[in-house]
Amino acid sequence: MKKYKLRFLPLFEEDLNRIVDYISLQLENPMAAYSLVDDIHEAIKKRLPFAESFEIYPSKKKRSLHYHRIYVKNYIIFYVVDGDVMEVRRILYGRRDWKNQL
Numbered sequence: 001m002k003k004y005k006l007r008f009l010p011l012f013e014e015d016l017n018r019i020v021d022y023i024s025l026q027l028e029n030p031m032a033a034y035s036l037v038d039d040i041h042e043a044i045k046k047r048l049p050f051a052e053s054f055e056i057y058p059s060k061k062k063r064s065l066h067y068h069r070i071y072v073k074n075y076i077i078f079y080v081v082d083g084d085v086m087e088v089r090r091i092l093y094g095r096r097d098w099k100n101q102l
Helices: 010-026 030-050
Strands: 005-008 068-072 075-082 085-093
Touching (some): 010 085, 030 068, 030 075
Parallel strands (some): 005 085
Antiparallel strands (some): 068 075, 075 085
8 A cells, every 4th residue: 555645735724724713713613613623634634545546626727736625524625646745735615616716
């Protein structure tokens, strides 16, 4: 079985921080925010050993690396596989017009 290294882009970290801030501060529910972070990290960790085994997101843009998706609650995590690296690039709210943000 192929072993993948995990890398997070700063853009993913910014997305996640905005989500946590919104849930914690605007919705005043920090417990839900931290629970979501745990769920996100767990979903990524579960995907890591099989990073290339999942559906490729059919992007309309021509890309050198294909996006894969992970769904966690109302959020979609986008990642690519580059050699032996699973690079997590974005996390977006699934009920918004996220296609224009990729």
